[in-house]
Amino acid sequence: MTSQLITTDVLVIGGGLAGERCAIEAAAAGQDAMILSLVPPRRSHSCAAQGGMQAALGNCVKAEGDSPDVHFQDTVRGSDWGADQEVARIFAEEAPIAVRELAHYGVPWTRVRGGKNKYFIKGESVEIDEALENDGLITHRDFGGTAKWRACYAAAGTGHAALYAVDSQVVRLGITVRDRVEAVSLVHDGRRCIGVVARCLRTGKHFCVLAKATVIATGGYGRIYGRYTTNATINYGTGAALALDTGIVPLGNMEAVQFHPTALSPSGILITEGCRGDGGYLLDRNLHRFMVNAEPEKQELASRDVVSRHMEQCIKDGNGVDSPNGSHLWLDIRHLGEKHLTTKLLEVFDICRDFAGINPAHDLIPVRPTQHYSMGGVRVNKDGEAYGLAGLYAVGEAACWDMHGFNRLGGNSLAETLVAGRVVGARVAEYASLTTLHANTEVAFAALAAAEARATTLLQREGTGRSVYEIRDALGEVMIGKVGIFRNGDDLKSAVEDIRALIDECSNVVLRHKGPGANPELAFALRLPGMLRLALTVAMGALARTESRGAHFRTDFPLRNDREWLSRTLARWQPDAGAPTLSYEPVGLLDLPPGHRGYGSDERIEMQATIGEYNDAVSAGQVGEGRLATFEPFGSRLRQSQGEAR
Amino acid sequence: MKTLTNTTNVDGARANGRRQIVYELISGGTGLVLALFMWGHVILVGSILTGERGFNWMATMLEDYYIAQPTVAAIFTLFVIHAVFAARKIPAQLAERRRMIALAKGLDRAGREKVPSRRDNSPFVPHLESMLWIWQVRTGMVILVLGSFHLILLGVDVFTPLFGEHAGIESTTSMARVAAGLWLPYAILLLCVEFHASVGLYRLVVKWGSGFLPHRRYLHRIEQFIFWVVLGLGTITLLVLAGWMSPPLEFLLTDVAS
Amino acid sequence: MSDKETTAPRRLRFEIFRFNPEDPESEPHIDFFEINERPYMTLYMALNEIRETQDSGLQFDFACRSAICGSCGMLVNGRPALGCRTLTGDLPETIRLHPLPAFKLIGDLSVDTGTWFREMAERTEAWIHEQQPFDKDAQEERMSDDIAQAIYEGDRCIECGCCVASCGVANLKPDFLAAAGLNRVARFMMDPRDKRDDADWFEVVASEQGVFGCVGMMACADVCPKELPLLEVYAYLRRRTLGTKFLAD
Numbered sequence A: 001m002t003s004q005l006i007t008t009d010v011l012v013i014g015g016g017l018a019g020e021r022c023a024i025e026a027a028a029a030g031q032d033a034m035i036l037s038l039v040p041p042r043r044s045h046s047c048a049a050q051g052g053m054q055a056a057l058g059n060c061v062k063a064e065g066d067s068p069d070v071h072f073q074d075t076v077r078g079s080d081w082g083a084d085q086e087v088a089r090i091f092a093e094e095a096p097i098a099v100r101e102l103a104h105y106g107v108p109w110t111r112v113r114g115g116k117n118k119y120f121i122k123g124e125s126v127e128i129d130e131a132l133e134n135d136g137l138i139t140h141r142d143f144g145g146t147a148k149w150r151a152c153y154a155a156a157g158t159g160h161a162a163l164y165a166v167d168s169q170v171v172r173l174g175i176t177v178r179d180r181v182e183a184v185s186l187v188h189d190g191r192r193c194i195g196v197v198a199r200c201l202r203t204g205k206h207f208c209v210l211a212k213a214t215v216i217a218t219g220g221y222g223r224i225y226g227r228y229t230t231n232a233t234i235n236y237g238t239g240a241a242l243a244l245d246t247g248i249v250p251l252g253n254m255e256a257v258q259f260h261p262t263a264l265s266p267s268g269i270l271i272t273e274g275c276r277g278d279g280g281y282l283l284d285r286n287l288h289r290f291m292v293n294a295e296p297e298k299q300e301l302a303s304r305d306v307v308s309r310h311m312e313q314c315i316k317d318g319n320g321v322d323s324p325n326g327s328h329l330w331l332d333i334r335h336l337g338e339k340h341l342t343t344k345l346l347e348v349f350d351i352c353r354d355f356a357g358i359n360p361a362h363d364l365i366p367v368r369p370t371q372h373y374s375m376g377g378v379r380v381n382k383d384g385e386a387y388g389l390a391g392l393y394a395v396g397e398a399a400c401w402d403m404h405g406f407n408r409l410g411g412n413s414l415a416e417t418l419v420a421g422r423v424v425g426a427r428v429a430e431y432a433s434l435t436t437l438h439a440n441t442e443v444a445f446a447a448l449a450a451a452e453a454r455a456t457t458l459l460q461r462e463g464t465g466r467s468v469y470e471i472r473d474a475l476g477e478v479m480i481g482k483v484g485i486f487r488n489g490d491d492l493k494s495a496v497e498d499i500r501a502l503i504d505e506c507s508n509v510v511l512r513h514k515g516p517g518a519n520p521e522l523a524f525a526l527r528l529p530g531m532l533r534l535a536l537t538v539a540m541g542a543l544a545r546t547e548s549r550g551a552h553f554r555t556d557f558p559l560r561n562d563r564e565w566l567s568r569t570l571a572r573w574q575p576d577a578g579a580p581t582l583s584y585e586p587v588g589l590l591d592l593p594p595g596h597r598g599y600g601s602d603e604r605i606e607m608q609a610t611i612g613e614y615n616d617a618v619s620a621g622q623v624g625e626g627r628l629a630t631f632e633p634f635g636s637r638l639r640q641s642q643g644e645a646r
Numbered sequence B: 001m002k003t004l005t006n007t008t009n010v011d012g013a014r015a016n017g018r019r020q021i022v023y024e025l026i027s028g029g030t031g032l033v034l035a036l037f038m039w040g041h042v043i044l045v046g047s048i049l050t051g052e053r054g055f056n057w058m059a060t061m062l063e064d065y066y067i068a069q070p071t072v073a074a075i076f077t078l079f080v081i082h083a084v085f086a087a088r089k090i091p092a093q094l095a096e097r098r099r100m101i102a103l104a105k106g107l108d109r110a111g112r113e114k115v116p117s118r119r120d121n122s123p124f125v126p127h128l129e130s131m132l133w134i135w136q137v138r139t140g141m142v143i144l145v146l147g148s149f150h151l152i153l154l155g156v157d158v159f160t161p162l163f164g165e166h167a168g169i170e171s172t173t174s175m176a177r178v179a180a181g182l183w184l185p186y187a188i189l190l191l192c193v194e195f196h197a198s199v200g201l202y203r204l205v206v207k208w209g210s211g212f213l214p215h216r217r218y219l220h221r222i223e224q225f226i227f228w229v230v231l232g233l234g235t236i237t238l239l240v241l242a243g244w245m246s247p248p249l250e251f252l253l254t255d256v257a258s
Numbered sequence C: 001m002s003d004k005e006t007t008a009p010r011r012l013r014f015e016i017f018r019f020n021p022e023d024p025e026s027e028p029h030i031d032f033f034e035i036n037e038r039p040y041m042t043l044y045m046a047l048n049e050i051r052e053t054q055d056s057g058l059q060f061d062f063a064c065r066s067a068i069c070g071s072c073g074m075l076v077n078g079r080p081a082l083g084c085r086t087l088t089g090d091l092p093e094t095i096r097l098h099p100l101p102a103f104k105l106i107g108d109l110s111v112d113t114g115t116w117f118r119e120m121a122e123r124t125e126a127w128i129h130e131q132q133p134f135d136k137d138a139q140e141e142r143m144s145d146d147i148a149q150a151i152y153e154g155d156r157c158i159e160c161g162c163c164v165a166s167c168g169v170a171n172l173k174p175d176f177l178a179a180a181g182l183n184r185v186a187r188f189m190m191d192p193r194d195k196r197d198d199a200d201w202f203e204v205v206a207s208e209q210g211v212f213g214c215v216g217m218m219a220c221a222d223v224c225p226k227e228l229p230l231l232e233v234y235a236y237l238r239r240r241t242l243g244t245k246f247l248a249d
């Protein structure tokens, strides 16, 4: 504990599903793995995932004919063609394995009941005969933006069940977990990442962990939206901020921020998409199902970005339900019946009861679109390697592996964490087995001293001014007000100015509490600059992207523009610069050509180049864009072997 | 699952497991038998409600057929065994007991919280059973003292006739000593033992039977009902024994006699 | 909903246990705070308000703030509860908050439940001991939905530690597995994918650290925020130990 320097083979920052699955892969390959986490791993935000995990098993009647290929297409359509299609392909192929592996780890997936089953589809009660020969296989529920029922689920506690099962394997393998430890900076020499400086949240002491390979798995950055998020209070996006701080590693697509249609109003606690998947409707103030007109085909089950915009429009049109906390709409799941609600949607039932004081079997649920998911993150290649620093990887929501592009489909994220954990974990283990520990203590101690100095400066600074919490709240208001569901140039410009002002203010912030130990205020003050920088990156990326794609919607540029913007934003923050520099790379090799998503608007600006030309440019550009050429990319090998099989 | 025990050998742990089951069965089993006996006791001693004749007839019969003597011996043995085995759960140190009591009191007085429940939406009764356990320990201590005394007294009553002139359990002696002052320890013993027995039975049922029995809220109501009925009967019996009340059921026997 | 919003806001008075083991000058004591109640205020909101406006050194843990991560167990007026789920409206005006007992104190209301649960998992080997290694090309093994639901019910424990803190026995015996631990054991015993048999778990369950440590105080079941059927679990385990016929050699 007192040691200032610890070493291990593979260091994973983050004990959520992605980080733990990655650590398991490394440990199983014989590497010494260590996990750092703000909280005991089982309290990571992965446990909050409710509705399900997408994998094309095709086990129930409404999933018949499903295949990884259909899953791939849904994912790319969902992403509004912003995804890296190679990655989406790897993902769709591996997702069934990931689900079955979880079954093997002990997740009690809800199973097919052979014989007559009652479902609600598009507002009608339907009876479907499930084949008896499928009895006992993992069943599916419907989710938004998918052609087939594909979400595998364990009641409405899928993430919880998955995280506990995965963590049980971490315990089994004896992987060291240091909880209540926060990584505060990456240790690197400009070419190679050799570990992190961490701060113990029990004692407030700093120490270094040096490793052959470092994996960022710190989850999303929803808390830059203040309290307007479904995310846990610990989702500060620190991992992405650490990468940004290096000045070398870019973040990808930070402006791609997902809003979930149904968060409980006003607390922001999520009500799963599974409610609509199982047959719930959205109602306006007149108890009218507005989604039926807006999206005749998919209705409530269009993708999240589309549904959220329709809802927000509905509220703007004056059809929201007024309440002291602002307008909201209704989610109606009464018709599903108490039995269904207290089994397959049990967690939802509990949340309604505990936080809104209602019984969803009898009452309507007040909901409003709320920040939910970060598509952007540390930009990595197919193998999970961050651009620019050897030995640095990222997985899960913290990464921009980029199978989600500009909109993630419900249930694809849990699947991503596990697939990426497997794929990248294997790659990390391979890397670690071929390299030795670069225990450059000089660099390490310099980084350690810098981190300690930061804390000391904060503790010693005297003066007045707004507290860190007030700055945080101000940031949240800017983000929800100006970088929300509907964006436009003027708002974004003013958001950029506001955030820059907050960054200035934050650099002189004064702490109220200067006591020893963990000091929660100090811990927050150390994170806040990173949050502000991420926020600025989001706002500037959104301002620069003059088109609408997926969750990024510009009222002044309402069309998707494949001619100019079939690209991914990369943001780097040069040391001592006041703002990030943006650059762009193509989204990746195109397999499914850009087209209509099947929901939302069909208007767009077509691309000019042919697919062939685009793909050639991509191949050439990939080499130039800092892709590490040390190894044969793992992902491509995977794709090749699948290509042969097909 | 060898981690728990990998320092000792597996057989040791298994033998320990076996021992633990036996201990649990002994303390629970003796408790059960004693509690059931106390219901019988109400009826036996309650024969005084039909008047002295009924009481004496009952006593004489039990003694003449040599039922009373072995019963007293058996009950005394069970009593001691139960005390020994049940007491293994009582925290040894005063500080530990204090801590337990503080915790139980906190839970009991937690105040107005409503704990929403899916099973029904009745407002929550602050938790009670921890306090009941504490009281079970306390009453157990009292029973140990007063019960031993009582059993020895009755042992003398039923065994001396075997060796001499004494007439065994008799209404006159019983009533005389109760009236003379034994009513007080008896009243305390009565309260303690009925409480201890009914709560003990309730706990036993919940500990082994939860799952296919009704919710414990209902079991607790049944337990309370039995407690008050038995306590009521016992109190009346005591009042009659002390001579402060005439036997209410005397007419039954007089009718037969006339 | 509406009547709550129309009544005048109450002034809440908090009595909060304070102690920072990292600070040599800190002594355990109680601090007092006052804030105005808002509609549907939870202890999560209240404590953050206190920390942000009155005492920014106050330590407590919240993560999900929606009663699913198990971070925020604390003694609310003597009763273990999840802070994020407890509405101040259900409490009297004076609210006493203490850290959960039975766990190591980190500071103020923050305790180390993580270590306790990891140790418990290691001791009981709380993972599937599978029959066969994973075959990634094979279809999943079948399982009836009823069994899946039953396992899910036991799997719902969020490891908040409320049951442990409420149990008199667990407070005195650090190695007692308590309701959460035994519930987890039962969950694996029920799982057909786990190959361990009666003999494998007998020593853990049938011991003073296991089910026979429990004296039936029943607080665990009353405080469990997930309303797990903990007493049923205990009764099931007790009956299963009898079913083994004590595993005589």
Ligand SMILES: Cc1cc2nc3c(=O)[nH]c(=O)nc-3n(C[C@H](O)[C@H](O)[C@H](O)COP(=O)(O)OP(=O)(O)OC[C@H]3O[C@@H](n4cnc5c(N)ncnc54)[C@H](O)[C@@H]3O)c2cc1C
Pocket (backbone or CB within 6 Å): A013, A014, A015, A016, A017, A018, A019, A036, A037, A038, A039, A041, A044, A045, A046, A047, A048, A049, A050, A051, A052, A053, A054, A158, A159, A181, A182, A183, A184, A217, A218, A219, A220, A230, A231, A232, A234, A235, A238, A239, A270, A272, A372, A373, A395, A396, A397, A398, A410, A411, A412, A413, A414, A415, A417
């Ligand atoms: C309410 C909700 C419901 C959801 N439901 C679904 C669903 O039904 N289906 C689906 O597919 N997806 C769902 N998602 C999305 C999905 O749950 C997440 O994207 C996914 O779990 C992220 O996993 P992760 O491992 O990347 O990160 P997390 O689970 O967030 O883990 C992050 C980890 O990093 C640690 N950490 C963070 N910063 C640091 C630091 N500086 N130092 C050390 N450790 C750090 C944390 O302690 C934590 O352990 C949902 C998300 C939310 C918010």
Ligand code: HEM
Pocket (backbone or CB within 6 Å): B027, B028, B030, B031, B032, B033, B034, B035, B036, B038, B079, B080, B082, B083, B086, B087, B089, B090, B136, B137, B139, B140, B141, B143, B144, B147, B193, B196, B197, B199, B200, B201, B203, B204, B207, C215, C216
């Ligand atoms: C001699 C004095 C006695 C003492 C010190 C004593 C003590 C105890 C204690 C400490 C327990 C709790 C044990 C546990 O929770 O496992 C208990 C349980 C019990 N006792 Fe007694 N007791 C005494 C006499 C009696 C008598 C006379 C009766 C019957 C009327 C009785 C009936 C019970 C029952 C039914 C239980 C429940 C057993 C269980 O829960 O396993 N006890 N006793």
Ligand code: HEM
Pocket (backbone or CB within 6 Å): B041, B042, B045, B068, B071, B072, B073, B075, B079, B143, B147, B150, B151, B154, B169, B173, B174, B175, B177, B178, B186, B187, B189, B190, B191, B193, B233, B234, B235, B237, B238, B241
């Ligand atoms: C086989 C054993 C027992 C016999 C034969 C027996 C007999 C009697 C008799 C004859 C009386 C009348 C009063 C007297 O004579 O002093 C009495 C009263 C009483 N006995 Fe016992 N008893 C037995 C065991 C117990 C036990 C184990 C307890 C509890 C620990 C107990 C508790 C009482 C009480 C509380 C009274 C008061 C009268 C009442 O209200 O019921 N007895 N018993």
Ligand code: SF4
Pocket (backbone or CB within 6 Å): C156, C157, C158, C159, C160, C161, C162, C163, C164, C179, C180, C183, C223, C224, C225, C226, C227, C228, C230
């Ligand atoms: S059993 Fe209930 S009280 Fe105990 S840790 Fe689990 S959820 Fe919390």
Ligand code: F3S
Pocket (backbone or CB within 6 Å): C166, C167, C168, C169, C170, C178, C179, C213, C214, C215, C216, C217, C218, C219, C220, C221, C234
């Ligand atoms: S509170 Fe403790 S004593 Fe048993 S019934 Fe629950 S574990």
Ligand code: FES
Pocket (backbone or CB within 6 Å): C061, C062, C063, C064, C065, C066, C067, C068, C069, C070, C071, C072, C073, C082, C083, C084, C085
């Ligand atoms: S904060 Fe997660 S349970 Fe309360």
